[in-house]
Amino acid sequence: MNAVTPAPEIDWDVLQDAARKAMSHAYVPYSRYPVGAAALTDDGRIVSGCNIENASYGLTLCAECSMISQLNMTGGGRLVAFTCVDGEGEILMPCGRCRQLLYEFRAPGMKLLTVSGIRTMDEVLPDAFGPQHLEGQAGK
Template sequence: MEYKELIKIAKLAQEKAYVPYSNFPVGAALLTKTGKVYTGCNIECASYGGTNCAERTAIFKAVSEGEREIEAIAVVGDPNQYTFPCGICRQVIVEYGKKIKLIIGKTEDDYQVFTIEDLLPHSFTPEDLEKAKGSCCNDL
């Protein structure tokens, strides 16, 4: 799938955002390695901690349907600036691989492409937990 098409799908998801507090709608479109696309929008809550970002909404939808291999995620927000995933979203994205492509778009014709590793270098991943088994904190 072309990046422009993924951005277009993310923009459609953005229209469904529930953002009565920030008034900052964000949309995401996630492409799996099987070719399926899952969308997400940000969903706010009066107790701000209950808010969920567009990227995580799309990931959770994909994972809840059995998908674990993510190829790319397009993210759109303000058409006048690039809207990057927050720190929590970056950590959730890297859970599924360091080479996932992030297409950060202002419009379908104005976007940048990164890997999650570009945006979250030196990340803590499931591999780190595996390496630490038997060596971390066992003497406490």
């Protein structure tokens, strides 16, 4: 029988501090709207990211995108808890695109610190489309 590894304890203050630190590295010469993101992984690591703009706005990377890149570059895993902040260090709600990205890399029961308090991924992206919908679809 496999032992179930307990989820790491969520220290929201530490996550917010990590998001604020990440935000300080944002490259935002066009919007002047820095964003930082941070998440706790299922193995206890904290990953973070910031937004990186480009003169071609469509090529801009959201903070969540750079955070997921860090997740994959540092060993992968699943996200247990997430938060993001604006240039004033205040909590932001991730946009729809980023909610989809977070959904893809979430652990079961993932929690988000939002402007409305702590919410589950299912609450911020109900009835989400995900990898489970594509199983068995390769080659069709």
